[in-house]
Amino acid sequence: MALTREEREQFLSEPHIAALAVDAGEEGRAPLTVPIWYQYAPGGDVWVMTGRDSRKATLIGRAGRFSLMVDRITPTVRYVSVEGPVIETVPATREQLVELAARYLPAEKIETYVDFAWKAQGENVVIRMRPQHWLSSDLGEL
Template sequence: MALTREEREQFLAEPHVAALAVDAGDGRAPLTVPIWYQYAPGGDVWIMTGLDSRKNRLIGAAGRFSLLVDRVEPTIRYVSVEGPVVGTTPATVELLREISARYLPADKVEGYVDFAWKDHGEQVVVRMRPERWVSSDLGSV
């Protein structure tokens, strides 16, 4: 059964690891990789990735990408969202901290942020405006 707008936005706002997909060009299947993301209902989705990464280059060329999040308990539920890139900005340590706190235990955030800020190279934040949604709750198995 399809989710309501409220249900799908709330589900996307939960801290799931997403599968990001972006067009990889002629003769190639889409690039699909796991990624952390941030979202608040009614807003844009954002991800953080390396400035020089293949993912960032492909997103820049395509001008859009999609995310898929799912779970299998207590019911099988998924949300897929796709839309245009509406902005790319340099990452900040504050945004790195925000997205890290979404996925890591509180006592691990600062250590990870220190490591990632020093070792991951230059990062960018890519914002996507949700335009097309596909969602369902298939119930329990």
Template sequence: MPLSREERETFLSEPHIAALSVDGGPGRAPLSVPIWYWYEHGGDVWIMTGRESRKYGLIEAAGRFTLMVDRLEPTIRYVSVEGPVVAVDPATKEELRKMSARYLPAEKVDGYVDFAWKEHGEQVVIHMRPERWVSSDLGQV
């Protein structure tokens, strides 16, 4: 059964690992990779990735991407959201810390942020405006 707007936005705002998909270019299947993301009700989705990454190059070329999040318990539920890129900004250490704190235990955040800021190269924050939603909770059938 499809989720209501409130249900799908609440689900997307939870810290799931997303599957990001973007057009893979001529003769290639879409690129699909796991990624951390940030979403708050009614806002844009944002992700962080390397400026030199294949993922960023494909997103830049396509101008849009899809995120899909799911869970298995207590019921099988998923939300997929697709839309255009509306902004790309250089990442800040504060954004990296905010995203890391969403996914990592508190005692791991500082160490990860210090490592990632030094070792992952230049990062960008990509903002996507949700346009199309597909969702379901298979336990509500």
């Protein structure tokens, strides 16, 4: 059964690990699909953070759009997939890295992770996507 707008937006706002997919832009290659942390609030735009010179950033810049898919298997099998155009790519801030880490890590781990990631991962960008197409379903208990 498809989710209502409110249900799908609420589900996407929860801290799931997303599968990001973007056109690989090469004949004979499937889309690049990788796990990624993301941020979303109902009614807003989705954003991801990645290395400025990463393959993800390059392909997203070329394609101008990407998809995210999140799912869970308990207590019911549920998924939401969202796709849309990139509306902004900007240098990432340390505050955004803290915000993203706080979504996924226990409070006592955030500072250590952010210190490490900020120094070790090189320059990052935040890529914002405007949700345009949604697919969602709750398959119930299996």
